[in-house]
Amino acid sequence: MIYKCKNCGGNVVYHPDKKKMYCPHCDGTDTEEEVESATITECANCGAPMEVSRYTSACKCEHCGSYTVFEERLEGELAPHLILPFQISKEKAVELLKKEFQGRFYTPGTFLSEATLEGMEGIYVPFFLYDYLASYDYAGTGTKVRSWRRGNTEYVETSWFRVERNLDIDFDHIPVDASINMDDNMMDLLEPFDQKALEAFQKKYMSGFQGEIFSEGLMGLEPRAQEKARKDAEELLRETLSGYSALHADRKHLNLQRQTANYALLPVWVYYYSYHGKKYTYYVNGQSGKVLGKTPFSAGKMLVNGAGVWGLLFTIMMLGKMILEVL
Ligand SMILES: [Zn+2]
Ligand SMILES: [Zn+2]
DSSP states (O other): OEEEETTTOOBOEEETTTTEEEOTTTOOBSOEEEEOOSSTTBOTTTOOBOOOOTTEEEEEOTTTOOEEEOGGGSSGGGOOSEEOOOOSOHHHHHHHHHHHHTTTSOOOTTTTOHHHHTTOEEEEEEEEEEEEEEEEEEEEEEEEEEEEEETTEEEEEEEEEEEEEEEEEEEEEEEEEOOTTSOHHHHHHTOOOOGGGOEEOOGGGGTTSEEEOOOSOHHHHHHHHHHHHHHHHHHHHHHHTTTOSEEEEEEEEEEEEEEEEEEEEEEEEEEEEEETTEEEEEEEETTTOOEEOBOTTSSOOBSOOOOOOOEEEEEEEEEEEEEEEEO
């Protein structure tokens, strides 16, 4: 289906700055009405044939530039639970990319030209968001060393502590991308997405963007979510164990219990650039504006890294018992 303007018949799209449905042809807002497509392979506006992959849920007509949303791929088992609407407009994404690369390295003339940047596309990337309740049971020995001098004698005091920790962690919405077209690593690096901006799915947000349905399954992707939870739990544990110069674990067990998993669409701007026969891909987080990509013209250092933290510590049972002191 396509969103047509009641005033002028133009294609109404979702506007990230206005946070409204907007008709770029007559400047109208919230003037849309739904018009059904005849078939999935033709544009609902001009009837031109469209190249639609089996995972496409929204796309742009090459011929007239209108955006068609494929409802039948957003219903039933394919219905997303949540969507994070684009908050960064195309103009803003282009600006951010330019800011990141301008004058940074030697950049080929066309890399940041308006004409090439015009090809930047906003894509709603399919993700599964996993929720876990975790308990982390840890026991071991922690060492603390203290030294001082009196006269000509140096004293060293080593204390060993029996350390026990029992953490209850609530993991909320650990994101894992479910698209075979997207580089897993890059999607991880695009984090964090602010989960508070997630909304119940509405298809109107997709007008003006490309969309994909999940091409990898919830179960198959779960090890990636568990790995993220494990890393996060390790970090939280370490925070509660600061102050020891050495630690030796003799019991360490993380229990992860999946509560739910949500199917969600998250916003990503993608820009493809070809240089000397090689294809480079750049990403801009459609919510935070974080820019990601390798410069084809330098050593190729990644611009950004870092990931999100999903775990919220809600109970910590700490037990630190001193077992021995030597002077
Ligand atoms: Zn209009
Ligand atoms: Zn068309």
